Amino acid sequence: MTTYSTTSSGNTIVDGPLSEQTYGRSILPAAAYTDPQEFAREQRMIFSAEWVWAGYTHWVGNEGDVHPVEVAGKPLLIVRDGEGNVNVFHNSCRHRGMVVTQEPIEVTQRIQCAYHCWSYNLDGSLAAAPYFNRERRGAPSPEARRKLGLLPVPSAVWAGMVFVNLSDAPTPFEDVIKPLAERWSHIDFDRLHLARERKFDLAVNWKLAVENFLDFYHLPFVHPQVGPVAASLDVDDVVIDSDVIVGGCYPRGAEGKAKKSEDALPFIGDVPAGKVASQDIFCVFPNALVFLEADWFQVIALSPAAADRTVEHMAVFVDESAADPRFAESVSSLCDVLFHVNEQDIPFLYKLQAGRASDGANHTTLLPSWDQITAMFQTAVAARMGYSK
Numbered sequence: 001m002t003t004y005s006t007t008s009s010g011n012t013i014v015d016g017p018l019s020e021q022t023y024g025r026s027i028l029p030a031a032a033y034t035d036p037q038e039f040a041r042e043q044r045m046i047f048s049a050e051w052v053w054a055g056y057t058h059w060v061g062n063e064g065d066v067h068p069v070e071v072a073g074k075p076l077l078i079v080r081d082g083e084g085n086v087n088v089f090h091n092s093c094r095h096r097g098m099v100v101t102q103e104p105i106e107v108t109q110r111i112q113c114a115y116h117c118w119s120y121n122l123d124g125s126l127a128a129a130p131y132f133n134r135e136r137r138g139a140p141s142p143e144a145r146r147k148l149g150l151l152p153v154p155s156a157v158w159a160g161m162v163f164v165n166l167s168d169a170p171t172p173f174e175d176v177i178k179p180l181a182e183r184w185s186h187i188d189f190d191r192l193h194l195a196r197e198r199k200f201d202l203a204v205n206w207k208l209a210v211e212n213f214l215d216f217y218h219l220p221f222v223h224p225q226v227g228p229v230a231a232s233l234d235v236d237d238v239v240i241d242s243d244v245i246v247g248g249c250y251p252r253g254a255e256g257k258a259k260k261s262e263d264a265l266p267f268i269g270d271v272p273a274g275k276v277a278s279q280d281i282f283c284v285f286p287n288a289l290v291f292l293e294a295d296w297f298q299v300i301a302l303s304p305a306a307a308d309r310t311v312e313h314m315a316v317f318v319d320e321s322a323a324d325p326r327f328a329e330s331v332s333s334l335c336d337v338l339f340h341v342n343e344q345d346i347p348f349l350y351k352l353q354a355g356r357a358s359d360g361a362n363h364t365t366l367l368p369s370w371d372q373i374t375a376m377f378q379t380a381v382a383a384r385m386g387y388s389k
């Protein structure tokens, strides 16, 4: 049971891991942000062990779209089949194990490996393997076709994103996402329209990107343009599931939206009056950072590449009716604002990473008044990695 306390300004702070302390110590050691061995261990203990963000559904918008990705260092293929389903496979030809493609491709019906021209149907099954038995017309037997298909990876689609689970016995994704899906049941994610997408290749550990996203304290200092100090500090801690989904809510962050002007963006679904002004900011553990308002949805998804390197896939979505040209200017200025905020953070991320080399890095402080959510994220990492307090 999550409990909260209330500040004098009326915001709620979760009584998290720091509540017994005046000045909390960082829960993760500095090496967790810098050490290649710890990075490799994380890839096993976290990114190969539970549901993780792997890509966007719009990367495979049409039947026959094939998009290679890497999760936990493992090459995967995201494929849209003829029924509109998104399937994920290990990107490894069942013959000699060549990756089937390293670039996004569009195929009409079959995905072909270039080495000996085996081809696979969009559901992964083996379609053809020329000269299979050295005969001119030699084709694999029905049994071989069944057995030699691309190996499937458990996957799930939610809110425009593709999640995969590389573990042996995945819990159903629906169970993991259910509490957040319920909180956001007023949003119709089938209506998402991609407004803008950009990749940021950053020399920073992925956890610093998460922690910065969950850090509401820095907003008035680093992003003064987002509003007056009082407004940017008016944020509540929210714990949806301490193990996987933590973040915050600006209950009045988008005030003014109720009075809609002509070119105001349409809401993504039937948003009740009580939720029109609220902004939700969550980390879906480990690597999907999501930000929702009534009329837009932002994702910063993290692909960790090394202890000190992370690729951010940032995308902003609006309602499909906002694709109408009359909203073009509003959509474009919204994206300008959101991408600018992300760019503003980059030099700070770099300096946070640089600071992890300091002898002081194991003596940093998490404040009970501000950093409970970060502490919960760190606790979630520590539990999986076996770091003791």
Ligand code: FES
Pocket: 093, 094, 095, 096, 097, 098, 113, 114, 115, 116, 117, 118
């Ligand atoms: S390795 Fe793919 S067909 Fe031989």
Ligand SMILES: [Fe+2]
Pocket: 212, 218, 219, 222, 223, 341, 345
């Ligand atoms: Fe920021």
